Amino acid sequence: MTIGNREDxxxxxxxxxxxxxxxxxxxxxxxxxxxxVVKNVNIYMEAKIKFSNNxxxxxxxxxxxxxxxxxxxYSLIQETVNIVNEYLYIKAIKTFPFELxxxxxxxxxxKKYGIGSSGSVVILVIKAMIKLYKLKISKEExxxxxxxxxxxxxxxxxxxxxxxxxxxxxxxxxxxxRGKVSTEIExxxxxxxxxxxxxxxxxxxxxKEKYEFLVGWTKKPSISKDMINHVKKSxxxxxxxxxxxxxxxxxxxxxxxxxxxxGNALDKGGKLLKNLDKSIYSNELEKLVKASDGLDIxxxxxxxxxxxxxxxxxxxxxxxxxxxxxxxKENIDLLYSSEL
Ligand code: PMV
Ligand code: MG
Numbered sequence: 001m002t003i004g005n006r007e008d009x010x011x012x013x014x015x016x017x018x019x020x021x022x023x024x025x026x027x028x029x030x031x032x033x034x035x036x037v038v039k040n041v042n043i044y045m046e047a048k049i050k051f052s053n054n055x056x057x058x059x060x061x062x063x064x065x066x067x068x069x070x071x072x073x074y075s076l077i078q079e080t081v082n083i084v085n086e087y088l089y090i091k092a093i094k095t096f097p098f099e100l101x102x103x104x105x106x107x108x109x110x111k112k113y114g115i116g117s118s119g120s121v122v123i124l125v126i127k128a129m130i131k132l133y134k135l136k137i138s139k140e141e142x143x144x145x146x147x148x149x150x151x152x153x154x155x156x157x158x159x160x161x162x163x164x165x166x167x168x169x170x171x172x173x174x175x176x177x178r179g180k181v182s183t184e185i186e187x188x189x190x191x192x193x194x195x196x197x198x199x200x201x202x203x204x205x206x207x208k209e210k211y212e213f214l215v216g217w218t219k220k221p222s223i224s225k226d227m228i229n230h231v232k233k234s235x236x237x238x239x240x241x242x243x244x245x246x247x248x249x250x251x252x253x254x255x256x257x258x259x260x261x262x263g264n265a266l267d268k269g270g271k272l273l274k275n276l277d278k279s280i281y282s283n284e285l286e287k288l289v290k291a292s293d294g295l296d297i298x299x300x301x302x303x304x305x306x307x308x309x310x311x312x313x314x315x316x317x318x319x320x321x322x323x324x325x326x327x328x329k330e331n332i333d334l335l336y337s338s339e340l
Contacts, residue, residue, distance in 0.1 A: 010050060010051075011050060011051075012048055012049070012050045013048070013049050013050065013128065013131045013132050014046065014047065014048050014049075015046070015047050015049075015124060015127040015128045015131055016044040016045060016046045016047070016104075016124070017044065017045050017120045017121075017123045017124040017127065017165055017168075018040045018041060018042050018043065018044055018120065018165055018168050019040070019041040019042075019043050019044075019045075019106055019113070019115030019116045019117070019120055019165070020038050020039065020040055020041055020115060020116040020119070020120075020160075020161050020164040020165050021038070021039050021041050021115055021116075021215060021302045021303060021309055021311055022036055022037070022038050022039075022160065022302050022303040023036075023037040023038065023039050023170075023250070023266070023269075023302065023311060024036060024037040024243075024246060024247050024250045024265060024266070024269040025037055025160075025243055025244075025246075025247045025269075026269075026273060026301075026302075026303055026304065026305070027228075027231055027232070027235055027239075027243070027273070027276060027304075028235065028239065028240050028243035028244065028247075029158040029160050029173065029174075029175050030156075030157075030158050030175070030228065030232065030235070031175070031235060031240060032175050032176055032177040032178070032179075032180075032199075033174060033175065033177075034174065034175060034240055034243065034244055035172055035173060035174045035175075035244060035247045035248075036158065036160045036172070036173055036175075036247065037170070037171070037172050037173075037205070037247060037250055037251065037254075038160050038161065038163065038164035038170070038171055038173060039164070039170045039213060039311070039340070040164055040165070040167075040168050040169055040170060041115045041116075041215060041335075041336050041338075042336070042338065043104075043106060043113070043115060043335075043336060044104055045102065045103070045104035045106065045117070045120050045121060045124050046102070046103045046104050046124075047100060047101065047102050047103075047124050047125065047127075047128040048100070048101045048103075049098055049099065049100045049101070049128040049129070049131075049132050050098060050099055050132070051096050051097070051098050051099075051132070052097055052098050052099040053097060054067060054097050055067045055068045055081075055097045055098065055099075055100075056098075056099045056100070057074060057077060057078070057081070057099075057100045057102075058099075058100070058101050058102065059074070059077065059102040059103075059121075060102065060103050060104070060105055061073075061102070061105050061107075062074070066078070068081065068082070076118060076121065076122065076149075076153070077100075077102070077121060077125055079149060079152070079153065080121075080122050080125040080126065080149050081100075081125060081129070083145070083148065083149050083152070083190070084125065084126055084129045084130075084145070085129075086190050087145060087190060087194075088129070088133060088135075090189075090190060090191045090194075091135070093133055093135070098129075098132060100125070100128060102121065102124065102125075105117070106120065108219075111219055111221055112221050112308075113217055113308070113309065113335060114221065114222060114224075114303065114307070114308025114309055115215075115309065115335075116161040116164075116165060118150075119146065119150070119161040119162045119165050120165050122146045122149055122150065122162070123142060123146050123162065123165050123166060126142055126145055126146060127142070139166050139167055141194065142166045143159075143162055143163055143166045143167075143202065144193075144194055144198065145194070146159075146162045146166065147159045147162055147178075147181075147198075148185065148190065148193060148194070150162070151178060151181060151182050151185060152185060155225075156225055156228050156229065157224065157225075157228070158173075158175045158178075159173075159175065159176075159178070159200075160173045160175065163200075163202045166202075167202060167204055169204045169205070170204070170205045170206070170207070170254070170340070171202055171203060171204055171205060172202075172203050172205055172247065172251050173200070173201070173202050173203075174200060174201040174202075175200060176198040176199045176200035177199065181193070181196075181198055184196065205251065205254050205255065206254075206255075207254045207255075207257060207339070207340040208254070208255060208256055208257030209257030209259070210339055210340075211257075211259065211262070211313050211314065211315055211339070211340045212313065212314040212315075212317070212320055212337060212338075212339065212340070213311065213312075213313055213337065213338050213339065213340040214297075214299075214311065214312040214313070214314060214320065214323070214324075214334060214336075214337045215302075215309050215310075215311055215312075215334070215335040215336040215337065216288045216291075216299075216309060216310045216311070216312065216327050216332040216333065216334060216335065217308070217309050217332065217333045217334075217335040218282065218284035218285060218288060218307055218308065218309065218310065218332055219284075219331065219332075219333065220282060220284050220307035220308070221307055221308065222282070222304060222305065222306035222307030222308045223306075224303060224304040227279065227280070227304035227305065227306050228304060230277070230279060231276060231277045231279065231280065231304075234276050234277050235276070239272065239276060242268075242272055243269075243272055246265050246268050246269050246272065247265075247269075249261055249264065249265045249268075250262060250265035250266070250269070253265055254340070259315045262298070262313060262340075263298040263313070263315070264298075266298040266299065266300050266311075266313060267298055267300070269300055270289060270299070270300030270301060273300070273301055273305060279305070279306050280301055280304070280305035280306060281301055281305060282305070282306055282307050284307065284330075284331075284332065285301045285305060285306075285307070285310050287330040287332065288301075288310040288327065288330070288332050289301070289310060291323055291326035291327055291330060291332075292312055292323055295314075295316070295319035295322055295323055296314065296315045296316035296319045297312050297313065297314040297315070297316070297319050297320065297323050298312065298313055299311065299312035299313075299323075300312075309335060310332075313340055320337075
Protein backbone atom coordinates (compact mmCIF):
# COMPACT_ATOMS: atom_id res chain seq x y z
CA MET A 1 0.00 0.00 0.00
CA THR A 2 1.13 3.55 -0.52
CA ILE A 3 1.29 5.06 2.92
CA GLY A 4 -1.90 6.79 3.86
CA ASN A 5 -3.67 5.32 0.87
CA ARG A 6 -6.17 2.67 1.83
CA GLU A 7 -5.54 0.11 -0.88
CA ASP A 8 -5.24 -2.82 1.52
CA UNK A 9 -8.27 -1.62 3.40
CA UNK A 10 -9.43 -4.86 4.95
CA UNK A 11 -6.07 -6.15 6.16
CA UNK A 12 -5.96 -7.00 9.85
CA UNK A 13 -2.81 -6.17 11.79
CA UNK A 14 -1.94 -7.67 15.19
CA UNK A 15 0.40 -6.46 17.95
CA UNK A 16 0.95 -7.27 21.62
CA UNK A 17 2.54 -5.68 24.69
CA UNK A 18 3.77 -7.16 27.96
CA UNK A 19 3.39 -6.12 31.58
CA UNK A 20 6.10 -5.10 34.03
CA UNK A 21 7.11 -5.25 37.68
CA UNK A 22 9.63 -3.20 39.63
CA UNK A 23 12.48 -5.13 41.24
CA UNK A 24 14.42 -2.26 42.84
CA UNK A 25 14.60 1.52 43.07
CA UNK A 26 10.90 2.15 43.69
CA UNK A 27 10.05 5.68 44.82
CA UNK A 28 13.68 6.82 44.39
CA UNK A 29 13.17 6.71 40.62
CA UNK A 30 10.43 9.33 41.03
CA UNK A 31 13.20 11.86 41.60
CA UNK A 32 14.89 12.68 38.30
CA UNK A 33 18.33 11.19 37.79
CA UNK A 34 17.66 8.23 40.09
CA UNK A 35 17.32 4.65 38.93
CA UNK A 36 15.17 1.55 39.12
CA VAL A 37 15.36 -2.01 37.85
CA VAL A 38 12.16 -3.12 36.12
CA LYS A 39 11.36 -6.58 34.78
CA ASN A 40 9.11 -7.46 31.85
CA VAL A 41 6.24 -9.78 32.78
CA ASN A 42 5.13 -11.66 29.69
CA ILE A 43 1.42 -11.59 30.33
CA TYR A 44 0.18 -9.86 27.22
CA MET A 45 -2.36 -7.39 25.95
CA GLU A 46 -3.22 -7.89 22.30
CA ALA A 47 -4.66 -5.59 19.68
CA LYS A 48 -6.17 -6.19 16.27
CA ILE A 49 -6.55 -3.20 14.01
CA LYS A 50 -7.78 -2.55 10.46
CA PHE A 51 -8.88 0.44 8.43
CA SER A 52 -12.61 1.03 8.48
CA ASN A 53 -15.15 3.67 7.46
CA ASN A 54 -15.59 4.87 11.04
CA UNK A 55 -13.62 4.68 14.25
CA UNK A 56 -14.73 1.71 16.33
CA UNK A 57 -12.69 0.99 19.46
CA UNK A 58 -13.38 -1.97 21.70
CA UNK A 59 -11.65 -3.18 24.87
CA UNK A 60 -12.63 -6.33 26.76
CA UNK A 61 -12.06 -4.25 29.89
CA UNK A 62 -15.34 -2.40 29.22
CA UNK A 63 -17.23 -4.78 26.95
CA UNK A 64 -18.68 -2.12 24.64
CA UNK A 65 -17.24 -0.10 21.77
CA UNK A 66 -16.90 3.62 21.17
CA UNK A 67 -15.95 6.04 18.41
CA UNK A 68 -13.58 8.95 19.12
CA UNK A 69 -16.44 10.81 20.78
CA UNK A 70 -15.35 11.50 24.36
CA UNK A 71 -15.98 8.58 26.71
CA UNK A 72 -14.66 8.45 30.26
CA UNK A 73 -13.77 4.73 30.29
CA TYR A 74 -11.95 5.03 26.99
CA SER A 75 -10.28 8.41 27.58
CA LEU A 76 -6.73 7.00 27.84
CA ILE A 77 -7.14 4.96 24.64
CA GLN A 78 -8.88 7.79 22.79
CA GLU A 79 -6.23 10.30 23.80
CA THR A 80 -3.53 7.90 22.64
CA VAL A 81 -5.27 7.57 19.24
CA ASN A 82 -5.54 11.36 18.94
CA ILE A 83 -1.89 11.94 19.82
CA VAL A 84 -0.62 9.20 17.51
CA ASN A 85 -2.75 10.78 14.74
CA GLU A 86 -1.01 14.08 15.54
CA TYR A 87 2.35 12.28 15.35
CA LEU A 88 1.39 10.80 11.95
CA TYR A 89 0.37 14.25 10.76
CA ILE A 90 3.84 15.56 11.65
CA LYS A 91 5.29 12.74 9.55
CA ALA A 92 3.10 13.98 6.66
CA ILE A 93 0.91 10.87 6.70
CA LYS A 94 -2.77 11.15 5.91
CA THR A 95 -4.81 9.38 8.58
CA PHE A 96 -7.96 7.29 8.24
CA PRO A 97 -10.45 5.80 10.70
CA PHE A 98 -9.96 2.25 11.92
CA GLU A 99 -11.43 -0.54 13.97
CA LEU A 100 -9.36 -1.44 17.02
CA UNK A 101 -9.93 -4.44 19.28
CA UNK A 102 -8.06 -4.70 22.59
CA UNK A 103 -7.93 -7.94 24.56
CA UNK A 104 -6.13 -8.96 27.74
CA UNK A 105 -7.27 -7.13 30.83
CA UNK A 106 -4.33 -7.99 33.09
CA UNK A 107 -6.84 -8.70 35.84
CA UNK A 108 -8.88 -11.52 37.34
CA UNK A 109 -12.52 -11.18 38.40
CA UNK A 110 -12.33 -7.41 38.17
CA LYS A 111 -9.21 -7.24 40.35
CA LYS A 112 -6.19 -5.84 38.56
CA TYR A 113 -2.82 -7.56 38.87
CA GLY A 114 -0.93 -4.27 39.04
CA ILE A 115 1.50 -5.18 36.27
CA GLY A 116 1.19 -1.97 34.30
CA SER A 117 -2.01 -2.24 32.27
CA SER A 118 -2.37 1.49 31.64
CA GLY A 119 1.19 1.84 30.36
CA SER A 120 0.78 -1.34 28.37
CA VAL A 121 -2.43 -0.21 26.65
CA VAL A 122 -0.87 3.10 25.59
CA ILE A 123 2.10 1.33 24.01
CA LEU A 124 -0.24 -1.25 22.48
CA VAL A 125 -2.25 1.44 20.68
CA ILE A 126 0.92 3.21 19.51
CA LYS A 127 2.36 -0.04 18.14
CA ALA A 128 -0.94 -1.00 16.50
CA MET A 129 -1.32 2.32 14.68
CA ILE A 130 2.34 2.44 13.62
CA LYS A 131 2.07 -1.07 12.19
CA LEU A 132 -1.24 -0.27 10.49
CA TYR A 133 0.48 2.54 8.60
CA LYS A 134 3.52 0.33 7.91
CA LEU A 135 5.89 2.75 9.56
CA LYS A 136 9.10 2.21 11.46
CA ILE A 137 9.48 3.78 14.87
CA SER A 138 12.43 3.51 17.24
CA LYS A 139 12.03 2.25 20.80
CA GLU A 140 13.21 5.63 21.97
CA GLU A 141 10.35 7.28 20.07
CA UNK A 142 7.80 4.82 21.46
CA UNK A 143 9.03 5.58 24.96
CA UNK A 144 8.89 9.35 24.45
CA UNK A 145 5.51 9.28 22.71
CA UNK A 146 3.94 7.12 25.43
CA UNK A 147 5.49 9.28 28.16
CA UNK A 148 4.19 12.39 26.39
CA UNK A 149 0.67 10.95 26.52
CA UNK A 150 0.84 10.09 30.23
CA UNK A 151 2.48 13.40 31.15
CA UNK A 152 -0.22 15.30 29.27
CA UNK A 153 -2.77 13.46 31.39
CA UNK A 154 -1.02 14.49 34.60
CA UNK A 155 0.37 11.04 35.48
CA UNK A 156 2.61 11.22 38.54
CA UNK A 157 4.76 8.15 37.82
CA UNK A 158 8.42 7.89 36.84
CA UNK A 159 7.63 6.34 33.41
CA UNK A 160 9.78 3.34 34.34
CA UNK A 161 6.81 1.11 33.46
CA UNK A 162 6.76 2.54 29.92
CA UNK A 163 10.52 2.07 29.57
CA UNK A 164 10.27 -1.60 30.50
CA UNK A 165 7.19 -2.32 28.37
CA UNK A 166 8.75 -0.54 25.37
CA UNK A 167 11.98 -2.54 25.56
CA UNK A 168 10.16 -5.80 26.58
CA UNK A 169 13.13 -6.66 28.74
CA UNK A 170 14.69 -6.48 32.16
CA UNK A 171 16.06 -2.94 32.27
CA UNK A 172 17.71 -0.37 34.49
CA UNK A 173 16.01 2.98 34.00
CA UNK A 174 17.22 6.42 35.10
CA UNK A 175 14.39 8.94 35.13
CA UNK A 176 14.16 12.32 33.43
CA UNK A 177 12.82 15.58 34.87
CA ARG A 178 9.11 15.14 34.21
CA GLY A 179 8.24 18.58 35.61
CA LYS A 180 10.53 20.19 33.05
CA VAL A 181 9.22 18.15 30.11
CA SER A 182 5.61 18.82 31.22
CA THR A 183 6.27 22.57 31.21
CA GLU A 184 7.76 22.28 27.72
CA ILE A 185 4.70 20.30 26.58
CA GLU A 186 2.51 23.30 27.45
CA UNK A 187 4.64 25.60 25.31
CA UNK A 188 5.88 23.49 22.39
CA UNK A 189 4.52 21.27 19.63
CA UNK A 190 4.65 17.48 19.80
CA UNK A 191 7.34 17.49 17.08
CA UNK A 192 9.58 19.85 19.06
CA UNK A 193 9.08 17.82 22.25
CA UNK A 194 10.00 14.59 20.46
CA UNK A 195 13.22 16.18 19.15
CA UNK A 196 14.32 17.38 22.60
CA UNK A 197 16.88 15.50 24.66
CA UNK A 198 14.91 14.43 27.74
CA UNK A 199 17.89 13.22 29.72
CA UNK A 200 16.83 9.69 30.69
CA UNK A 201 18.64 6.43 30.19
CA UNK A 202 17.41 2.90 29.59
CA UNK A 203 19.77 -0.05 29.58
CA UNK A 204 18.71 -3.61 28.83
CA UNK A 205 20.03 -6.13 31.35
CA UNK A 206 20.73 -9.80 30.94
CA UNK A 207 21.37 -12.05 33.91
CA LYS A 208 24.53 -14.10 33.43
CA GLU A 209 23.14 -17.13 35.27
CA LYS A 210 19.75 -18.84 35.11
CA TYR A 211 17.78 -17.84 38.20
CA GLU A 212 14.04 -18.05 38.66
CA PHE A 213 11.94 -14.92 38.85
CA LEU A 214 8.59 -15.43 40.61
CA VAL A 215 5.59 -13.17 41.00
CA GLY A 216 3.12 -13.55 43.86
CA TRP A 217 -0.24 -11.82 43.58
CA THR A 218 -1.89 -10.70 46.82
CA LYS A 219 -5.29 -10.12 45.14
CA LYS A 220 -5.53 -6.77 46.95
CA PRO A 221 -5.44 -3.97 44.39
CA SER A 222 -3.47 -0.86 45.25
CA ILE A 223 -3.52 2.49 43.45
CA SER A 224 0.02 3.64 42.63
CA LYS A 225 -1.06 7.24 42.12
CA ASP A 226 -2.42 7.46 45.69
CA MET A 227 0.55 5.58 47.14
CA ILE A 228 2.95 8.01 45.42
CA ASN A 229 1.05 11.05 46.74
CA HIS A 230 1.17 9.59 50.23
CA VAL A 231 4.78 8.30 50.30
CA LYS A 232 6.56 10.97 48.27
CA LYS A 233 7.03 13.34 51.21
CA SER A 234 9.14 10.72 53.03
CA UNK A 235 11.77 10.53 50.28
CA UNK A 236 15.01 12.15 51.48
CA UNK A 237 18.66 12.30 50.36
CA UNK A 238 19.70 9.41 52.55
CA UNK A 239 17.01 7.17 51.07
CA UNK A 240 18.00 8.18 47.54
CA UNK A 241 21.65 7.48 48.20
CA UNK A 242 20.91 4.06 49.72
CA UNK A 243 18.46 3.14 46.98
CA UNK A 244 20.86 4.09 44.17
CA UNK A 245 23.71 2.16 45.79
CA UNK A 246 21.41 -0.84 46.10
CA UNK A 247 20.30 -0.59 42.47
CA UNK A 248 23.95 -0.46 41.38
CA UNK A 249 24.69 -3.60 43.43
CA UNK A 250 21.71 -5.40 41.93
CA UNK A 251 22.73 -4.45 38.40
CA UNK A 252 26.25 -5.67 39.06
CA UNK A 253 24.91 -8.91 40.56
CA UNK A 254 22.68 -9.48 37.54
CA UNK A 255 25.44 -8.77 35.02
CA UNK A 256 27.88 -11.10 36.76
CA UNK A 257 25.30 -13.69 37.81
CA UNK A 258 26.33 -13.28 41.46
CA UNK A 259 23.47 -14.77 43.51
CA UNK A 260 24.77 -13.38 46.79
CA UNK A 261 24.78 -9.84 45.42
CA UNK A 262 21.33 -10.26 43.89
CA GLY A 263 19.89 -11.73 47.09
CA ASN A 264 21.41 -9.05 49.29
CA ALA A 265 20.17 -6.28 47.05
CA LEU A 266 16.61 -7.66 47.04
CA ASP A 267 16.68 -7.98 50.80
CA LYS A 268 18.06 -4.49 51.31
CA GLY A 269 15.70 -3.00 48.76
CA GLY A 270 12.73 -4.46 50.61
CA LYS A 271 13.97 -3.10 53.93
CA LEU A 272 14.58 0.37 52.49
CA LEU A 273 10.95 0.46 51.33
CA LYS A 274 9.65 -0.88 54.62
CA ASN A 275 11.45 1.93 56.45
CA LEU A 276 10.33 4.54 53.96
CA ASP A 277 6.63 4.24 54.81
CA LYS A 278 4.62 1.65 56.68
CA SER A 279 1.82 1.62 54.11
CA ILE A 280 4.11 -0.05 51.52
CA TYR A 281 4.16 -3.43 53.28
CA SER A 282 0.53 -4.49 53.54
CA ASN A 283 -0.19 -7.59 55.68
CA GLU A 284 -0.39 -9.67 52.52
CA LEU A 285 2.98 -8.45 51.28
CA GLU A 286 4.50 -9.16 54.71
CA LYS A 287 3.24 -12.74 54.43
CA LEU A 288 4.47 -13.04 50.86
CA VAL A 289 7.99 -12.06 51.91
CA LYS A 290 8.00 -14.08 55.12
CA ALA A 291 7.25 -17.22 53.11
CA SER A 292 10.83 -17.24 51.77
CA ASP A 293 12.32 -17.45 55.29
CA GLY A 294 14.89 -20.22 55.47
CA LEU A 295 14.83 -20.83 51.70
CA ASP A 296 17.43 -19.98 49.10
CA ILE A 297 15.00 -17.36 47.81
CA UNK A 298 14.86 -13.60 48.27
CA UNK A 299 11.61 -11.70 48.04
CA UNK A 300 10.23 -8.20 48.41
CA UNK A 301 7.27 -5.98 47.61
CA UNK A 302 7.18 -4.65 44.07
CA UNK A 303 6.35 -1.16 42.82
CA UNK A 304 4.30 1.19 44.93
CA UNK A 305 3.28 -1.60 47.32
CA UNK A 306 0.21 -1.46 49.56
CA UNK A 307 -1.08 -4.55 47.67
CA UNK A 308 -0.78 -5.88 44.11
CA UNK A 309 2.27 -8.12 43.64
CA UNK A 310 5.48 -9.06 45.36
CA UNK A 311 8.46 -10.63 43.63
CA UNK A 312 10.97 -13.31 44.49
CA UNK A 313 14.18 -14.61 42.95
CA UNK A 314 14.95 -18.24 43.63
CA UNK A 315 18.37 -19.88 43.48
CA UNK A 316 17.04 -23.36 44.22
CA UNK A 317 14.32 -25.22 42.33
CA UNK A 318 13.22 -27.37 45.31
CA UNK A 319 12.86 -24.26 47.43
CA UNK A 320 10.69 -22.73 44.71
CA UNK A 321 8.19 -25.57 45.19
CA UNK A 322 8.14 -24.95 48.94
CA UNK A 323 7.63 -21.21 48.44
CA UNK A 324 4.70 -21.76 46.08
CA UNK A 325 3.06 -24.12 48.62
CA UNK A 326 3.56 -21.56 51.40
CA UNK A 327 2.12 -18.81 49.21
CA UNK A 328 -0.90 -20.97 48.46
CA LYS A 329 -1.58 -21.36 52.19
CA GLU A 330 -1.48 -17.58 52.56
CA ASN A 331 -3.91 -17.12 49.64
CA ILE A 332 -1.17 -15.71 47.41
CA ASP A 333 -1.29 -16.82 43.76
CA LEU A 334 1.79 -17.56 41.73
CA LEU A 335 0.91 -15.17 38.91
CA TYR A 336 3.98 -15.63 36.75
CA SER A 337 7.41 -17.20 36.67
CA SER A 338 10.29 -16.93 34.23
CA GLU A 339 14.03 -16.66 34.09
CA LEU A 340 15.30 -13.48 35.72
O1 PMV B 1 3.10 -0.20 41.69
P1 PMV B 1 3.73 0.10 40.37
O2 PMV B 1 4.13 -1.16 39.65
O3 PMV B 1 2.88 1.01 39.54
O4 PMV B 1 5.11 0.84 40.61
C1 PMV B 1 5.26 2.14 41.10
C2 PMV B 1 6.72 2.43 41.33
C3 PMV B 1 7.01 3.82 41.90
O5 PMV B 1 8.41 4.02 41.91
C4 PMV B 1 6.51 3.93 43.34
C5 PMV B 1 6.35 4.90 41.06
C6 PMV B 1 6.92 5.04 39.67
O6 PMV B 1 6.15 5.37 38.77
O7 PMV B 1 8.14 4.83 39.50
MG1 MG C 1 1.40 -1.50 42.10
